[in-house]
Amino acid sequence: xxxxxxxxxxxxxxxxxxxxxxxxxxxxxxxxxxxxxxxxxxxxxxxxxxxxxxxxxxxxxxxxxxxxxxxxxxxxxxxxxxxxxxxxxxxxxxxxxxxxxxxxxxxxxxxxxxxxxxxxxxxxxxxxxxxxxxxxxxxxxxxxxxxxxxxxxxxxxxxxxxxxxxxxxxxxxxxxxxxxxxxxxxxxxxxxxxxxxxxxxxxxxxxxxxxxxxx
Numbered sequence: 001x002x003x004x005x006x007x008x009x010x011x012x013x014x015x016x017x018x019x020x021x022x023x024x025x026x027x028x029x030x031x032x033x034x035x036x037x038x039x040x041x042x043x044x045x046x047x048x049x050x051x052x053x054x055x056x057x058x059x060x061x062x063x064x065x066x067x068x069x070x071x072x073x074x075x076x077x078x079x080x081x082x083x084x085x086x087x088x089x090x091x092x093x094x095x096x097x098x099x100x101x102x103x104x105x106x107x108x109x110x111x112x113x114x115x116x117x118x119x120x121x122x123x124x125x126x127x128x129x130x131x132x133x134x135x136x137x138x139x140x141x142x143x144x145x146x147x148x149x150x151x152x153x154x155x156x157x158x159x160x161x162x163x164x165x166x167x168x169x170x171x172x173x174x175x176x177x178x179x180x181x182x183x184x185x186x187x188x189x190x191x192x193x194x195x196x197x198x199x200x201x202x203x204x205x206x207x208x209x210x211x212x213x214x215x
Contacts, residue, residue, distance in 0.1 A: 004047065007082045008054045015058055015074075020141050022134035023060050027125060031056065034121035041188045044113040048088060051079070052095035052118045071096055095119075101126075101176060104183070116185035123180045124189060128196030131177055132203055139169030146170060147211060173204060 016025050035053040039046055055078075059071040072093050079089045095115045098107055099122055111119075125131065139146065145168045153174035154167060167175065181197040184190045208214075 004082055004084055005050050005054070008051055008078070011078055012054050012058060020138065022137045022141075023057050027134070028054060028057060030125050030130070031118070031121045034124055035118050038117045038120060038186055038188045042113065042117060042186045044117055045088075045091070048091045048095070048114040049117055051084070051088075051092045052099075052114060053121060055079075055092065056096050056099050056118060056122060058096075068097075101180070101183075111185070117189075120184050120186050120189035120193075123183065124192055124196065127177055127180050127193060128199050131196065132200060135172055135177065136169055139172070142166060144169055147207070170204070170207065173200060 012028055013025050016023075016028065019025070032050060032053040035049050036046070039049050055071070055075045057071070058074050059067070075096055076089060076093060079092065084092075091112070091114060094112070095118050098111065098115055099119045101123070108115075126134065136146070144166055145151070147168050147170040151168055151171065153171040155175065157175065177200060178197065181190075181193040184193045
């Protein structure tokens with residue numbers, strides 16, 4: 001197992017060199033580490049969890065014209081190349097396929113624990129201080145407005161609308177980030193999410209005060 005993990009780390013680092021800073025190796029590393037910490041308390045197949053966490057954003061569709069099959073193909077080819085067992089590969093691909101927020105309407109009814117853990121870890125990295133930083137980084141990457149008082153959040157987007165959305169960065173808090181606390185799967189993640197959620201609410205309060213020049 002250790003060799004598989006080391007090979008995967010090296011592969012991901014090389015593959016994501018120069019990636020947008022919110023979806024780069026450091027994002028992967030945080031999700032991997034959070035996944036392991038959750039697994040310590042919740043259980044699960046650690047090899048599936050680690051490999052899934054490391055490969056979950058190997059080809060994020062938002063940077064590949066919306067292609068949701070590319071990550072699965074790259075991951076499958078790589079895992080076969082390093083001789084990971086076939087059944088384990090299928091479990092990893094299942095996690096990668098079902099982890100995304102935008103695919104939550106198509107989520108399996110009884111997700112395996114490994115998917116729950118990696119999904120929680122990925123969502124935890126989307127909230128709190130780092131979640132705020134990642135959101136503004138990506139908004140800048142897309143040249144979106146930070147905020148516009150007359151542009152309201154779109155809370156009823158379907159998957160295709162969400163994928164094409166170019167709303168303001170502040171609206172993204174309401175369209176995704178503030179929803180994540182209640183979407184956590186494991187008890188361990190729910191506790192962490194609660195703190196990070198509160199921090200985002202404090203940030204938004206301060207943002208509006210400064211925007212409205214409330215001195």
